[in-house]
Amino acid sequence: MSTETITNGKYVELTYNVIDQNSRAVLTRVEHPLGYVHGTIEILAPAVMAQLEGRAAGEIFEAPLDCNEVYGPRNEDLVITARIQDVPEEYRTVGTSILMENAEGQTKSFLVTDVDAKSVTIDGNNPLAGRQVIFELDIKLVRDATEEEIEYGGKVPEDPENENPAQGPRS
Numbered sequence: 001m002s003t004e005t006i007t008n009g010k011y012v013e014l015t016y017n018v019i020d021q022n023s024r025a026v027l028t029r030v031e032h033p034l035g036y037v038h039g040t041i042e043i044l045a046p047a048v049m050a051q052l053e054g055r056a057a058g059e060i061f062e063a064p065l066d067c068n069e070v071y072g073p074r075n076e077d078l079v080i081t082a083r084i085q086d087v088p089e090e091y092r093t094v095g096t097s098i099l100m101e102n103a104e105g106q107t108k109s110f111l112v113t114d115v116d117a118k119s120v121t122i123d124g125n126n127p128l129a130g131r132q133v134i135f136e137l138d139i140k141l142v143r144d145a146t147e148e149e150i151e152y153g154g155k156v157p158e159d160p161e162n163e164n165p166a167q168g169p170r171s
Helices: 046-052 067-071 147-152
Strands: 010-020 026-037 060-066 079-083 097-101 107-115 119-123 132-144
Touching: 026 132, 026 147, 046 060, 046 132, 060 067, 079 107
Parallel strands: none
Antiparallel strands: 010 026, 010 132, 060 132, 079 119, 097 107, 107 119
16 A cells, blocks of 8 residues: 655645744644645645645654744834724624725734733734744654645635635644
8 A cells, every 4th residue: 555645736634723932832733634736736835835845644743844934024113003082892802803094095904912901902913923833743644635626725615705715724
């Protein structure tokens, strides 16, 4: 029985954790297998995708990533604290995403990171900006992709217009 390895054109399913290198805290946990066709779309940072090459189903490995290279350093100018009475009620919950627009019409997503009795803090940095992390990857499946999967970039859902992996968030 031959073991298939990850190369371009292979359908891959994996799960992963993103772990902060300093605190060892799990920042993100993806427990439902993420399926994609290797070489057609980037579902993770390029440095992590490169470390998947040549690996096989059943492998669990760690891929360190300097997020400064992907998202840049943390920019404290993108952290805004406002008086709570100046913030609409729908934006007073930690984890709420707020799309903001500057004078030039450019939009940027901010995340509510703290709320107390007097203020609301929002942050426009990517949550991984400035961090050193480890992607702990668990490869569940590697096989030849079908033509339809290659065209789509991953597992073809029953309603492809709603679940394109190329349009999903990158971690």
